[in-house]
Amino acid sequence: MHKVSYLTRINRLIQFVFHVIHGMWVVRFHFPRMSEQAKLQKTQRWSQQLASKLGLRVHVFGTATPLHPANCILIANHISWFDIFAINSITVARFVARADVQHWPVIGMLCKGASTVFIDRERVRDTQRVNASISTALNNQECIAFFPEGTTSNGQEIRPFKASLIQSAFETNATIQPIYLRYTNEQGEYSTDAAYIDDMSITDSLWLIASSRKLHIEIHFLDQLTPEGHDRRTLNKEIEAMIRAKHDSLMGVATLQRQASTLGIDEAVASAN
Incomplete structure (x- = not known):
């Protein structure tokens, strides 16, 4: 793929840095005085703008969930640190992430x-603690999201899903919304x-994204599920099978070129452009 100019890359990264600083300022000084609905709308808009600053375009396929659906779990495959913000640009959720993520720069x-x-x-008791936290949040009519692969992939494969967090x-x-990214x-x-x-640093990742010409992320909202009629293992397997089937159907397909004429899928573009 062709890359953008060096000047464009630097400009994107500068905009990214200032946007992040602005976001932290808003969270620290404005969020305490804002209503929950206003916080959700601000988070969604900020995430849309973050994509724009880095030159990414977010495309939605299928029927997207509302801004913050009550008692709902979003479950998606995992490719990039940006996945969180891509999903938040459409549906704002509280995410579950690996403990080491909190120590990543920025x-x-x-x-x-x-x-x-x-x-x-790696700690069984921590999984129990998080499941309890998720259940509390869902009972409070929140929306939770997590990546059951437990780690990122290069996007060319779907790793086996872990069932530990589905207990909640x-x-x-809860309503379960599978998502394919x-x-x-x-x-x-x-x-x-x-x-x-692998061993990619966040700096390397940012540079690669900022260097890309018209990088798109597709968010495919699949059919929703409920736990009824399942146990933890069978529910996890069904969610994995749905996401894997969508992945297999799109590998090698130029989705954006054919979506309007042959896929027949409604599309909404969440972009500040």
Whole structure:
């Protein structure tokens, strides 16, 4: 894929930095005086603008959930640190993330500001603690989101889903919204530019994203589920199968080029452009 000019890259990164600083300022000094609805709207708009600053365009396929659906769990595959903000640009949720994310430069601060719940998956008791926190949030009519793969991939595969956090759905009878995420280039072909994998630093990832010409992220909202008729294992398997099936159906397909004429899927673009 062709890259943008060096000057454009620097400009995008400068805008990113100032936007992040502004976001932290708003969370620290304005959020305490804002209503919950105003906070949600501000978070959504800020996330849309973040995408624009980095040159990303967010596309929605299927029927998107509302701004903050009550007692709802969003479950998605995981490719990039940007996944959180992409989803928040459409549906604002409290995310569950690995414990080490809170120590990442910049991204960790943003996640803390968004009331992210951090989990150490290696500790059984921590999983129990987080499940209890999720259940409390859902009973309070909040929306929770997590990535059951437990780590990022390059987007060319779907890793096995872990079922440990799905327990809260049974305790609250929550609605489950499976989401498939996919990054593409300007031709609508799969792109690895946003993948945050291996030993890549956040600085390297930001530079790669800022260098991309017209990088797109597709958010595919799949059919919703409820826990009824399932146990934890079968529910986890069904969610994984749905996301994996969407992934397999789109690999090698230039989605953005054919969506209007052949897919017949409603599309909404959340972009500040």
